[in-house]
Amino acid sequence: MTQINFTLDFDKIKGEVVRSDLNEVIKSSIVVILNEFMEKERDDYMKNQSYDRTENRHDYRNGYYEREMILNIGTINLKVPRTRSGEFSTSIFEKYQRCDQALLLSMTEMVINGVSTRKVTNIVEQLCGKQVSKSLVSNLTKKLDPIVNEWSSQPLNTNNYRYIYVDAMYIKIREYERVVSKAVYIALGVNDKGKREIIGLRIDHAESKENWIKFFEYLISRGLKSPRLVISDAHQGLKVAIMEKFVGSTWQRCTVHFIKNILDVMPKKNSQDARELVKSIFRAPNSKISRELKEEFITTYEGNSKYHKAIEKLDEGFEDAIQYYVEPQSTHKHIRTTNVLERINSEIRRRERVVRIFPNQQSAFRLIGAVLMDYEETLDTGNKKYIQF
Known part of the structure; x- marks a missing residue:
């Protein structure tokens, strides 16, 4: 198998993605890049390539699971690699955690600025292609309680x-x-x-x-x-x-x-x-x-x-x-x-x-x-x- 070597500047990618129109082709490209990056992370964790047999291996590959990533510019589906021990974890979601938080904060901000809960759910659906319930928006605003208190x-x-x-x-x-x-x-x-x-x-x-x-x-x-x-x-x-x-x-x-x-x-x-x-x-x-x-x-x-x-x-x-x-x-x-x-x-x-x-x-x-x-x-x-x- 040919090894893919590349490095990613996540801040740069995030900036470019946010500024793009994100049609389906671009979305697919981002999915490929992030999936390949996670695969390389697992290889580095395993210290070998797929199908390599070494005596000192400390874990085994165990397929993938699917996970959605909701960004403030849309929703993408990723194939997240996993290992048998469950000890491996990708840094992708940590890198993009700020994006998820930005979306939630934006929803809260809309409510504070006088946008009705119903309109907030519609806006998020249009931005992300993802439905959110009114109860989710209400529960988000409840997180303001300790701050306001x-x-x-x-x-x-x-x-x-x-x-x-x-x-x-x-x-x-x-x-x-x-x-x-x-x-x-x-x-x-x-x-x-x-x-x-x-x-x-x-x-x-x-x-x-x-x-x-x-x-x-x-x-x-x-x-x-x-x-x-x-x-x-x-x-x-x-x-x-x-x-x-x-x-x-x-x-x-x-x-x-x-x-x-x-x-x-x-x-x-x-x-x-x-x-x-x-x-x-x-x-x-x-x-x-x-x-x-x-x-x-x-x-x-x-x-x-x-x-x-x-x-x-x-x-x-x-x-x-x-x-x-x-x-x-x-x-x-x-x-x-x-x-x-x-x-x-x-x-x-x-x-x-x-x-x-x-x-x-x-x-x-x-x-x-x-x-x-x-x-x-x-x-x-x-x-x-x-x-x-």
């Missing part, structure tokens, strides 16, 4: 967080054969280096003082110290929880939500000047001018009964909405609203629309946690800073 419980005492933003959004979860609405609590912190980190995720029942307290206790148990500012909307239970759990912190009421609350009780017609004046109150360069603009609004419209509710709301919530003026001016545009959290919420919502109803709370935590981990990697990379102190 570790991320969500990482210590918070390694950084000092000057500002934290908190908010809650609602999702639908199937629970005991009923579809219920649950709140997703999220906290984002800005550390002393001016960089953002997502520091908290929890899924619980509807917003309440008790549930916000539980969320803050969970952050504190991981080492979070009271920040300078806590920025949020004006949910009553949230306000009380902030005062109880973050002693010494100042609450900054989101000015976007506050302005909307005021505008909602103002007349719809002939109120453009009044609306612009309200907005200018919170765009002022300092607290002195902001107070002057507030007094101007009250003086101008207090004689008009249609503005009484707006004046009452403005007067009642004004001080809580201008706490950002105490901080350096360079921070004002970042810390007077919860807009940074609204963008994160929209990322979650984009993925959540595909799912619509989560099968259980753990699946919701897993997917939302994976989305947040992925999003966090895009925040303030390199030398970028969200806030310059």
Whole structure:
């Protein structure tokens, strides 16, 4: 038998195969090459050729078995050599293990990025000519659990967080054969280096003082110290929880939500000047001018009964909405609203629309946690800073 001598650069082959169109002729060629390589591996292990008879042989050839190799560019069938002792093993599948993992990771990535389980199975079938079940995709995503759990419980005492933003959004979860609405609590912190980190995720029942307290206790148990500012909307239970759990912190009421609350009780017609004046109150360069603009609004419209509710709301919530003026001016545009959290919420919502109803709370935590981990990697990379102190 003529001996075939050759060496293979697997990284090069992989690169060429990935870039090719992989018609049946090319697939067949790859199968021949890999089968011959495995045959040579067995010859090297045996230290002889087929049908050679030597006194010192330590094993015997024992035919072949078939095995599929699923690559991210298709599926091929190989004839894997074996020996009687079973001690011989080929390195082919080790070499290509990264390919298999890349396929599985790609499937998981598709789910995280909002592709439905059904669509993932269709995409994999088109790419690989191989059917995968919905349960396989679901089981793959479950492998995210320890990763997400570790991320969500990482210590918070390694950084000092000057500002934290908190908010809650609602999702639908199937629970005991009923579809219920649950709140997703999220906290984002800005550390002393001016960089953002997502520091908290929890899924619980509807917003309440008790549930916000539980969320803050969970952050504190991981080492979070009271920040300078806590920025949020004006949910009553949230306000009380902030005062109880973050002693010494100042609450900054989101000015976007506050302005909307005021505008909602103002007349719809002939109120453009009044609306612009309200907005200018919170765009002022300092607290002195902001107070002057507030007094101007009250003086101008207090004689008009249609503005009484707006004046009452403005007067009642004004001080809580201008706490950002105490901080350096360079921070004002970042810390007077919860807009940074609204963008994160929209990322979650984009993925959540595909799912619509989560099968259980753990699946919701897993997917939302994976989305947040992925999003966090895009925040303030390199030398970028969200806030310059």
